[in-house]
Amino acid sequence: MSNATVLLETRALRLEVAGRVLCDALSLQLQAGECLGVLGQNGTGKTTLLHTLARLRPANGGEILLQGRSLHAWSRKALATQLGMLFQSSSDEMPASVEETVLLGRHPHLPDWQWEAAQDHALARAALEDVGLQAMAQREVASLSGGERQRLALAMLLAQQPQLYLLDEPGNHLDIAYQVSALQLLCARLPTQGAAVCMATHDINLAARFCTRILLLRPHGEPLLGSAQEILTPAILSEAYGCRIGVASAGTRRVFFAE
C-alpha cells in the first residue's frame, strides 16, 4: 500500500503503567478506511494505548506518527482537527445544554475569538440527528440517561470531524440497537472521509462485527496483531482472557461466548 494512505503509525512503541510493561515494541500501521479493534482483558492497557495515541500521556519509548509527522510535532489544536477521542466517561458537574455540548466539538476548528458560524451549527445539528438526539437539543446534559450521554459524546466527536476516531468502549451504556447503529454510522463514513477508527472494547462480538483487524493485548507476552479472522479464534481468545471461550455460528456471523 502507498504511504499516503497510512493515517497512523507506531514504531517500536513501549508502554508502561506503574512499572509494568504493557507492550515493548508495538509497530502497527492504520490505513484510511480501516477499523482496528483493540481487545484484551481488564488492565492490559487498552485505554492506556488509546490515550498514548491521542497524546494524552507520553509513550515510554518508540515513536508515533500521524500522517507521517511525529505526534509531538503537531500543535495541540491542529492535532484535535485530525484526531478525536470518545472517552469512557464524561464530566457533567457544570451545567450545559445538549446543543452547547455538541458545539464544543467545533472548538479545534475555530480561531480563539471567533463564534461558531452557521456551518458549525449545521454540523452540530446533523451530528445530533445522526445519533437520534435532535429532539433533546435544549435539554440539560445532567438530565440525560447514561446511554443518551454516550450518544451525545459520540455526536460531539462527529461534529469534530477528525480523520482518526479513537473510541474507548463505544458500546458503554448503549442498548444493543444503538451499539450497532452508532458503529454502522461511523464505519459507513470512513471510506468517503478517508478516515479510520481505532476502538478499544471488551465486547468481542462488537469487534468481530465491525473490525477488519484486531490488536489483542495479553496479560503475558507481546500483543498480537492480525486480521479479525486470524486473531478471533477460541484458542487465542481463551489464552488471552484466561477463560474458556467458545464460538457459535449464526448465519455468516460468528458469536463468541464464555463457556
Place this chain on the structure above:
Amino acid sequence: MRQRHPLVLLSALLGLTLLSFLVSFSSGSADFGLGAVLAQLVGQEPGLQQQILFELRIPRSLAAFVTGALLALSGVLMQVLLRNPLADPYILGISGGAAVAALAAILLGASAVWISNAAFAGALLSILIVFGLAHGDATWSSTRLLLTGVVVSAGWGALINILLTTSANNSVYSMLFWLMGDLSQSRVGWISVGILLGGLSLMLWRARALNVLARGDLQAEALGVQVQRLKLQLYVCTSVLTACAVTIAGSIGFVGLVIPHMLRLLGARDHRLLIPAAVLLGGSFLMLADSLARSIVAPLQLPVGVVTAIIGVPVFLLILRHTRSVRE
C-alpha cells in the same frame, strides 16, 4: 430554560448597572436624593452636596462596583478551574492569608493604607504557598489543588482565631468588620480597575476554551485545549482578582459563589456570555447591597458582607425554585 439571545441578557444587565449606580449615588445618611444627584451630575453646583457626591459617594460606589465585579468574575473562574460548583473565590485560602496579615496590621495599629497593603501581601503569600504545594507533582489535578487550598485555608482560620482571642477589645471590633467585609473605608485606584479589565479581557479571549474545560481535562485536551497552560492562567487570574477584591474591602462573602450560579440558572452557561454578565451583575449587586448597608440603619452602617447574604439568599433560592419548576 430556553436560551435567549445573549444580547438581551447583557442589555438588561447594563441597564441594571446604570440604575444601581444612580441608586448608590443617592443612598447615604445625608438627606440627598436622586433628583439632587441628577442635578449635580448635569450641572455641578459647588457646595456640600457636591462634596458629598464626588468625594464620598461616587468613590464608594465605584469601589463597590469594582469589588463586586472582581469577586463574581473570580468566582466564575474558580468554579471552572476546580470544576466544582461550590467553589468560591476564597476557597483556596486567599482571603485567609489576606485576613491574617490585615488583622496583624490592625493589631499593630496601622493606618488604613497599610492594612490594605498587608492584606495584599498576605493574599500573595497564600497564593504562592498553595501554588508551590499543589504544583509539586507538575500536574494540576483539580482535587489536589482544592485539597491544598482548603487545608491552607484552615491553617489561616486558626491563625485568625488566635489573633481575635488574644487582641484587645477595641481592635477586635475593627477586625470583625474587616472579616465580614466592609466598604466604608474603600477606595479604588487605577490598579484595581486595570486588574479587573485585564482579567476580563484575558478570560473573554479564553472563554470558549473554558466551555471545553468544563467538560473535563482529558476531553478538553482531546478537543485541542492546552489544559495545563489554561489552568495556570486561570489560577493566576482568579488569584490576582481575589487578592485585589480582598485588599479593597476585606472578605465579602456570597457574591463570588452565588452570582455565577444566578446567571447560569438564568441561562448564561456559555462563558463568552457568563464572564461579562458576571462582571455587570456582581458589580451592581454589591453596589445595591452597599446602598442598603448604609441606609437601613443610618446613620449607623452595617458591614456589606452581611447585607449581601441577607438579600442574596432569598433571591437565589427563589431563582433556584423557579428554574427547577420550569425544567422538570
